[in-house]
Amino acid sequence: MSVTIRAARREDHARIVAVVDAWWGGRRMAALLPSLFLEHFAGTSLVAEDEHGELAGFLVGFDSPDHPGEAYVHFLGVRPNLRGSGLGRELHDRFARAAAERGATTVRCVTSTVNTASVAFHTSIGFEIEGYDESLVADGVDDIAGHVRMVRRLS
DSSP: OOEEEEEOOTTHHHHHHHHHHHHTTTOOOGGGSOTHHHHHSGGGOEEEEETTSOEEEEEEEEEOSSSTTEEEEEEEEEOGGGTTTTHHHHHHHHHHHHHHHTTOSEEEEEEETTOHHHHHHHHHTTOEEEEEEOOOOOTTOOOOOOEEEEEEEOO
């Protein structure tokens, strides 16, 4: 399947939140991705579309204003039938290259401890586990058992 990756746009938000819960197996995740992320960070975020213009994946990320030299991936999603295709790695790699061009030397992300597939994916593409946060329940989000803080060094 042919996929095109481009910079995100503000109007991509509705497409993303329309599928994100289903892509996470029914977990209520949309509340973690309010529209402000693409209102303020579309230029550093990415969208992947298949040859029919359908959403194939996305990465919402930004440069840290408080930690110069660091970038942060807030959300990465790949359509379930495209997992294992390399699209998630390509989205992360493109984000990391662009962040490095802007001066970043590290990329950070956080994933749920219950999402073992995410932890395995991130470690397979060069992230290291930095630590763990205790359980928390975010507004409208259930079954988050805690968080794994991860880092990828770019240089």
